Amino acid sequence: MADTLNEEMVASYNVNITGIDRTRAELARLDATIARLRKANYSPTVPTVTIGANLGGRDIFVSKMDDLEGRVQASTQRAMASAMALGKRVQAQALRDATTKTGLSGQPKGRKGPGREVTGSMIAGIATNVETYKDGSATQITGWHGWPTEGRNYFEYQERGTKGRGGASKAESAASGSLYRSPNKRSRKAAGQRTALNHPGVPAANSLGKSIVVVREHLKKELAGLKR
Numbered sequence: 021m022a023d024t025l026n027e028e029m030v031a032s033y034n035v036n037i038t039g040i041d042r043t044r045a046e047l048a049r050l051d052a053t054i055a056r057l058r059k060a061n062y063s064p065t066v067p068t069v070t071i072g073a074n075l076g077g078r079d080i081f082v083s084k085m086d087d088l089e090g091r092v093q094a095s096t097q098r099a100m101a102s103a104m105a106l107g108k109r110v111q112a113q114a115l116r117d118a119t120t121k122t123g124l125s126g127q128p129k130g131r132k133g134p135g136r137e138v139t140g141s142m143i144a145g146i147a148t149n150v151e152t153y154k155d156g157s158a159t160q161i162t163g164w165h166g167w168p169t170e171g172r173n174y175f176e177y178q179e180r181g182t183k184g185r186g187g188a189s190k191a192e193s194a195a196s197g198s199l200y201r202s203p204n205k206r207s208r209k210a211a212g213q214r215t216a217l218n219h220p221g222v223p224a225a226n227s228l229g230k231s232i233v234v235v236r237e238h239l240k241k242e243l244a245g246l247k248r
Contacts, residue, residue: 029179030166031107031228033239035096037089037159092246093159097150099242100163104148107165107235112143114227115178136178136225145175165235166228181224 115136123134131138150163167175 028166028168029176029228030164030168031232031235032162032164033100033103033235035100035161035239035243037092037096037161038157093152093161095246096161096243097152099239099246100150100161101148102242103235103239104150104163104165106238107231108146108148110231110234111146111165111227114230115143115225118178118223118225118227120223136227142175142178145169145172165231177222179225179227182222 116133118136119134120136123131123136123138126134128138132140136142145167146165147168148163148165149168150161153160153162167179
């Protein structure tokens, strides 16, 4: 399981289900052994024993494996969906708690709260998604929460902050499609201070960063329950 913070401003998590093919290979060998036993000729004095039931050409063990794979995949998908919903809730609360001087002043008029909730669009815009990809050897279930749509500069300003992180020029930022962050002016910084004295800019809300650990631990707990 891994979590990342990518250019689309989402936190993503992957769960890989492996070992299915290896188990199926072992079951195939077991099936072959059972088939030989079924075809064996026993003497009249030795009772015949039926080993396993034939279910449409599949052995009972293969049928059980199919059922197990389906239950593990479905349970993992539910755990991922639950974790992504939690991530959305944690992000929303983190944004409400990330107050600013402007927000505490009540400006602009009609804002919903002192945090990053001026109109509510930033919180309402948090999306979630769960996808499942299967190949020949594994099943990968990926979930994410955040803002997948590029070009929402207002959200990026609030989430990542603006001042004290400048490096690339405006032209370079525009060319790469990244947010331009104004660098501090040296004449306005005290020794060792990273932000400007009179223009600190917009502090980062960092709701994605604050949610990752919470979501990851929740997901680990949910997946641990599959072992029981």
